Amino acid sequence: MRKRYGDNLWDLLRILAAGAWSILVGLYITGINLIRPGVCERYPRRDHRPDYQPRPGYRGDFALLSDPERPGGLRCIACLQCQNICPDQCIHITPEGKGKDRHPVQFRIDTGLCQFCWLCVEVCPVAAITMTPDYETATDQPQKLIRDLDTLRERGRNIPEPQRVEPVGCVADGGA
Numbered sequence: 311m312r313k314r315y316g317d318n319l320w321d322l323l324r325i326l327a328a329g330a331w332s333i334l335v336g337l338y339i340t341g342i343n344l345i346r347p348g349v350c351e352r353y354p355r356r357d358h359r360p361d362y363q364p365r366p367g368y369r370g371d372f373a374l375l376s377d378p379e380r381p382g383g384l385r386c387i388a389c390l391q392c393q394n395i396c397p398d399q400c401i402h403i404t405p406e407g408k409g410k411d412r413h414p415v416q417f418r419i420d421t422g423l424c425q426f427c428w429l430c431v432e433v434c435p436v437a438a439i440t441m442t443p444d445y446e447t448a449t450d451q452p453q454k455l456i457r458d459l460d461t462l463r464e465r466g467r468n469i470p471e472p473q474r475v476e477p478v479g480c481v482a483d484g485g486a
C-alpha cells in the first residue's frame with residue numbers, strides 16, 4: 311500500500327520543511343501588508359477628503375460639449391454613431407434637421423445600464439460627447455440614473471475637450 315507522506319523519513323522531513331516555509335512566507339506577506347500604507351480610499355466612511363478627485367480618465371458620468379461657434383448649441387450632429395455602437399443600448403437620440411442643421415432634440419443616456427466602456431466617446435466624429443470624473447452618482451432610484459439632453463448640455467458647458475483615456479492599470483493615487 312502506498313504511504314501518504316512519502317516513502318521514508320527524509321521525504322516526510324522535506325514535506326514538513328516545505329510546509330513550514332510556505333507558512334513563514336505567508337506570514338511575512340501578511341505582516342508587510344499590515345504595516346504598509348493603504349492605497350484605497352475608504353469612501354465614504356473614513357478618510358474621505360472633500361477635495362478628492364479621481365485620477366484623470368476616470369469614467370463617472372456623461373456630458374455633451376458645447377459648440378463654441380454656436381452660442382447655446384452643441385457640437386453633436388446627431389449622427390447616431392454613439393447610439394449604434396453602444397453595446398448596452400443605453401443611448402437614445404432623436405435627431406432633427408438636415409445637413410449642417412442636424413442636431414439632437416432628445417438625447418438620453420441610461421447610466422444604470424452603462425458599462426462605461428468609452429466606445430460612444432471613441433466613435434464620435436466631432437468629439438461631442440465625453441465622460442466626466444463625477445463619482446457621486448449612487449442612488450436607489452433607477453430613474454435618477456437617466457441623463458437627458460439638458461443635464462448633458464449643462465455638464466458639458468465648461469468642458470473644452472473630451473477627457474483623455476488613461477491606460478488601465480492599478481494606480482496608487484494617494485487615496486489612502
Ligand code: SF4
Nearest residue numbers: 396424425427428430
Ligand atoms: S460607455 Fe459604453 S455602455 Fe456606456 S453609453 Fe457609452 S457605449 Fe454605451
Ligand code: SF4
Nearest residue numbers: 386387389390392434
Ligand atoms: S455625440 Fe457624437 S456620435 Fe453621438 S450622435 Fe452626437 S455627434 Fe454622433
